[in-house]
Amino acid sequence: MPKAVTTAEFFGGRKVVLFGVPGxxxxxCSKDHLPGxxxxxxxxxxxxxxxxxxxxVNDAFVMGAWGESVGAGEGVRMLADGSAAFTKAAGLDQxxxxxxxxxxxxxxxxxxxxxxxxxxxxxxxxxxxxxxxDNILSLL
Numbered sequence: 826m827p828k829a830v831t832t833a834e835f836f837g838g839r840k841v842v843l844f845g846v847p848g849x850x851x852x853x854c855s856k857d858h859l860p861g862x863x864x865x866x867x868x869x870x871x872x873x874x875x876x877x878x879x880x881x882v883n884d885a886f887v888m889g890a891w892g893e894s895v896g897a898g899e900g901v902r903m904l905a906d907g908s909a910a911f912t913k914a915a916g917l918d919q920x921x922x923x924x925x926x927x928x929x930x931x932x933x934x935x936x937x938x939x940x941x942x943x944x945x946x947x948x949x950x951x952x953x954x955x956x957x958x959d960n961i962l963s964l965l
Contacts, residue, residue: 827885827905835904836940839875842961843904844934845917848926849883849891857953858932859895865958866900872965874936878902882909882918882929906930917947934961 835841844862846854859879862869866877877900881888885905892903912918912930921929934956936944944964946955954960 827889830904832911833940835878836937838939840873840939841937842869842874842877842934843937844877844879844956844958844961845912845930846879846881846932847919847921847929849881849887850894853932853953854881855891855895858956859891859897859901861958862901863895863897865962868962869958869965872962874965876902878904880904880906880911880930882906882912932956934958936961936965 842862844858846858848854862877862879869877879892879897879901883891883905884907888903888905892901897903906912909918909928909930913928917931917933918928919931932948932953934946935942944961946960948954948956
């Protein structure tokens with residue numbers, strides 16, 4: 826059963842790489858973004874990262890199934906932000922209603938140390954450039 830976690834619990838006293846995607850099972854997210862972090866998880870942890878996590882405005886069951894389908898395993902924790910509460914609070918939401926997706930997350934990656942965002946890379950447009958796993962790895 827999914828378990829709720831607060832931002833204080835999740836980010837407190839740790840170094841976390843969090844990346845956000847517009848939606849589970851979407852093409853760029855499934856083919857490139859999530860698999861890139863799955864591949865880089867061990868290297869990120871070797872550089873002092875305590876946890877690598879992916880968040881999307883989807884429910885916990887969808888996020889779990891997506892993580893399984895891509896082989897996230899223990900390397901990348903899948904987080905659901907079903908009501909977009911975290912995404913909106915972080916100012917990283919976007920309205921994709923025109924495409925039938927409603928409010929979703931922008932594509933980004935960040936490094937958070939003890940609850941403080943140290944690095945934030947938000948994609949300026951469609952595509953995958955600055956928020957890639959290899960980019961975050963190079964910044965650590």
